[in-house]
Amino acid sequence: xxxxxxxxxxxxxxxxxxxxxxxxxxxxxxxxxxxxxxxxxxxxxxxxxxxxxxxxxxxxxxxxxxxxxxxxxxxxxxxxxxxxxxxxxxxxxxxxxxxxxxxxxxxxxxxxxxxxxxxxxxxxxxxxxxxxxxxxxxxxxxxxxxxxxxxxxxxxxxxxxxxxxxxxxxxxxxxxxxxxxxxxxxxxxxxxxxxxxxxxxxxxxxxxxxxxxxxxxxxxxxxxxxxxxxxxxxxxxxxxxxxxxxxxxxxxxxxxxxxxxxxxxxxxxxxxxxxxxxxxxxxxxxxxxxxxxxxxxxxxxxxxxxxxxxxxxxxxxxxxxxxxxxxxxxxxxxxxxxxxxxxxxxxxxxxxxxxxxxxxxxxxxxxxxxxxxxxxxxxxxxxxxxxxxxxxxxxxxxxxxxxxxxxxxxxxxxxxxxxxxxxxxxxxxxxx
Amino acid sequence: xxxxxxxxxxxxxxxxxxxxxxxxxxxxxxxxxxxxxxxxxxxxxxxxxxxxxxxxxxxxxxxxxxxxxxxxxxxxxxxxxxxxxxxxxxxxxxxxxxxxxxxxxxxxxxxxxxxxxxxxxxxxxxxxxxxxxxxxxxxxxxxxxxxxxxxxxxxxxxxxxxxxxxxxxxxxxxxxxxxxxxxxxxxxxxxxxxxxxxxxxxxxxxxxxxxxxxxxxxxxxxxxxxxxxxxxxxxxxxxxxxxxxxxxxxxxxxxxxxxxxxxxxxxxxxxxxxxxxxxxxxxxxxxxxxxxxx
Numbered sequence: 001x002x003x004x005x006x007x008x009x010x011x012x013x014x015x016x017x018x019x020x021x022x023x024x025x026x027x028x029x030x031x032x033x034x035x036x037x038x039x040x041x042x043x044x045x046x047x048x049x050x051x052x053x054x055x056x057x058x059x060x061x062x063x064x065x066x067x068x069x070x071x072x073x074x075x076x077x078x079x080x081x082x083x084x085x086x087x088x089x090x091x092x093x094x095x096x097x098x099x100x101x102x103x104x105x106x107x108x109x110x111x112x113x114x115x116x117x118x119x120x121x122x123x124x125x126x127x128x129x130x131x132x133x134x135x136x137x138x139x140x141x142x143x144x145x146x147x148x149x150x151x152x153x154x155x156x157x158x159x160x161x162x163x164x165x166x167x168x169x170x171x172x173x174x175x176x177x178x179x180x181x182x183x184x185x186x187x188x189x190x191x192x193x194x195x196x197x198x199x200x201x202x203x204x205x206x207x208x209x210x211x212x213x214x215x216x217x218x219x220x221x222x223x224x225x226x227x228x229x230x231x232x233x234x235x236x237x238x239x240x241x242x243x244x245x246x247x248x249x250x251x252x253x254x255x256x257x258x259x260x261x262x263x264x265x266x267x268x269x270x271x272x273x274x275x276x277x278x279x280x281x282x283x284x285x286x287x288x289x290x291x292x293x294x295x296x297x298x299x300x301x302x303x304x305x306x307x308x309x310x311x312x313x314x315x316x317x318x319x320x321x322x323x324x325x326x327x328x329x330x331x332x333x334x335x336x337x338x339x340x341x342x343x344x345x346x347x348x349x350x351x352x353x354x355x356x357x358x359x360x361x362x363x364x365x366x367x368x369x370x371x372x373x374x375x376x377x378x379x380x381x382x383x384x385x386x387x388x389x390x391x392x393x394x395x396x397x398x399x400x401x402x403x404x405x406x407x408x409x410x411x412x413x414x415x416x417x418x419x420x421x422x423x424x425x426x427x428x429x430x431x432x
Numbered sequence: 433x434x435x436x437x438x439x440x441x442x443x444x445x446x447x448x449x450x451x452x453x454x455x456x457x458x459x460x461x462x463x464x465x466x467x468x469x470x471x472x473x474x475x476x477x478x479x480x481x482x483x484x485x486x487x488x489x490x491x492x493x494x495x496x497x498x499x500x501x502x503x504x505x506x507x508x509x510x511x512x513x514x515x516x517x518x519x520x521x522x523x524x525x526x527x528x529x530x531x532x533x534x535x536x537x538x539x540x541x542x543x544x545x546x547x548x549x550x551x552x553x554x555x556x557x558x559x560x561x562x563x564x565x566x567x568x569x570x571x572x573x574x575x576x577x578x579x580x581x582x583x584x585x586x587x588x589x590x591x592x593x594x595x596x597x598x599x600x601x602x603x604x605x606x607x608x609x610x611x612x613x614x615x616x617x618x619x620x621x622x623x624x625x626x627x628x629x630x631x632x633x634x635x636x637x638x639x640x641x642x643x644x645x646x647x648x649x650x651x652x653x654x655x656x657x658x659x660x661x662x663x664x665x666x667x668x669x670x671x672x673x674x675x676x677x678x679x680x681x682x683x684x685x686x687x688x689x690x691x692x693x694x695x696x697x698x699x700x701x702x703x704x705x706x707x708x709x710x711x712x713x714x715x716x717x718x719x720x721x722x723x724x725x726x
Contacts, residue, residue: 245532315565315567315569316569316571316572317530318527318530318565318569319565319569319570319571319632319635320571321527321530321558322525322527322558322562322563322565322636323558323559323562323581323582323585323635323636323639324555324556324557324558324559324562324582324585324586324639325555325581325585326555329585333581333585334571338572
């Protein structure tokens with residue numbers, strides 16, 4: 001018995017039968033993909049919310065309005081305006097006398113200690129700086145906003161629970177009463193905290209700033225950029241354009257690709273052994289940090305640069321050679337300018353990676369507590385990620401928001417650098 | 433005049449004193465080519481090639497080709513795809529050096545100087561023997577810089593005004609001056625295909641070469657642009673020697689004075705263009721011209 005042509009199922013019917021299943025599979029796959037992306041975005045969003053929520057407070061500083069009497073007998077008893085005398089005078093006494101004037105009822109020693117503890121020790125330094133800059137202030141009476149102690153700062157920002165029993169609190173009821181009194185008269189408020197951005201590190205949270213770490217990061221990145229960009233580009237050029245193709249160059253290529261995957265702390269150990277112990281370079285200096293990070297970034301730059309060089313079309317090379325350009329001229333006049341955007345993108349990405357590196361810099365000592373802002377690449381300093389690491393360890397409550405704020409600054413720099421890399425890539429795409 | 437005539441299958445005999453451009457004996461009779469038919473020499477040769485073999489790795493791409501390129505003539509090299517005409521052309525200015533696996537044997541001379549002599553600097557060679565490629569490849573620079581690049585790197589000019597003069601002259605000779613004279617700073621890659629190819633020709637003649645090699649210069653162009661480039665080749669003939677590889681027999685017939693027919697890496701027949709196209713002597717040439725295979 002033979003089937004007639006009508007009984008045979010047509011192709012279109014068979015296709016239609018399986019079509020629904022195919023489309024369903026595709027739709028499921030699409031939803032999974034979308035779900036994964038949304039999940040990732042959700043976690044990123046949560047992370048940002050957490051960090052910003054914790055950190056935005058650090059950009060504001062609680063300050064107290066006090067009337068300071070610049071008593072000449074305290075600052076400059078001899079009346080000669082000698083800078084040495086002005087510099088070493090007891091400005092803390094001025095602050096204390098202002099507080100006593102505000103609260104004349106305070107008599108007991110313990111109460112007095114609590115009262116004086118409301119203002120930061122940095123207030124005295126602030127007064128000193130003002131008097132040194134303008135000795136004409138001596139003998140006058142001025143109202144000035146002075147930084148409050150970090151416990152008061154935390155109270156104002158709402159991190160200290162006033163309902164908890166007094167014995168479990170850092171601040172006594174008395175102090176809270178004074179603060180509430182000041183709040184009602186408007187003599188205490190939160191103001192923009194410039195010290196956070198410009199000041200160096202400090203044991204006192206209200207005086208601590210990322211200025212030193214930012215400068216240290218800047219110097220380190222500068223050294224890294226100045227060293228790794230020329231060396232990386234030159235190495236990529238040589239390997240891609242001039243080196244013969246034999247087993248040795250293959251070995252070099254394999255090694256460079258592998259170096260990109262080496263844990264960064266190994267470079268730190270290398271830096272410690274060679275740069276610091278053997279060559280005797282200064283410890284904790286951005287110079288050594290930059291050299292270690294150069295070693296770390298070089299493979300990234302070389303790999304990105306080689307990819308950029310490979311993407312230059314051979315027709316341009318042939319045209320240049322056909323005109324009678326030498327190998328060097330062809331590479332430097334034609335290939336390099338066309339490959340430069342790709343190389344720059346790779347470099348910026350490498351720099352962004354280097355900015356966030358902590359482990360290798362710990363090994364070479366950039367983990368010390370350094371108060372001064374570094375003035376050159378040879379001064380001891382620390383970098384932003386290490387500063388975050390150090391603050392995260394500190395017990396004071398105020399350092400928590402400072403850590404988050406420093407993370408915000410670091411993330412801001414990283415986003416900026418990656419944005420520049422993206423813009424560069426888009427701008428220079430397909431110039432030929 | 434030297435000539436080799438086809439002999440009986442399988443062997444080459446030539447009278448003494450005559451250059452036998454013969455091949456190693458072939459077993460496959462269908463490919464029995466016994467020497468190039470026609471006169472490989474030219475009256476006043478600019479470049480001479482003798483017994484050239486080209487290998488890509490182990491594969492023989494050009495098999496014992498000898499050919500002269502005469503002064504101020506246009507010689508067309510035709511043949512089916514993959515027959516080695518581009519490879520042979522690229523030997524003439526040593527562009528095959530850029531290919532790692534390529535090996536050239538034999539003697540090629542430019543005005544009695546062996547260009548494959550060891551230690552010879554290819555840079556001045558390529559300034560004397562210029563090349564125009566199949567796909568127009570202007571540099572992604574301005575039109576002015578495209579044409580000025582050659583004179584600049586070879587140090588052919590002393591001052592800016594001299595350079596301006598050379599650029600203008602080259603663009604005029606290439607027939608492009610009127611179209612671009614007020615936009616010399618525009619980027620070269622922004623021109624149309626035909627204009628780009630004429631720009632490449634202008635770039636090549638700016639260094640005042642002796643010989644211009646053209647590798648299928650019109651294959652990426654439309655018919656009108658092709659006609660203009662062919663006109664240009666005719667005008668350039670007065671000053672330069674031109675060797676052109678072309679896929680189109682009609683183009684070879686229009687443009688050249690001598691034609692060389694290549695087949696599977698061997699030079700089958702050479703002669704005056706009119707003779708080749710009206711009265712080919714070798715069977716393979718005749719088959720190709722009449723379109724029996726392409």
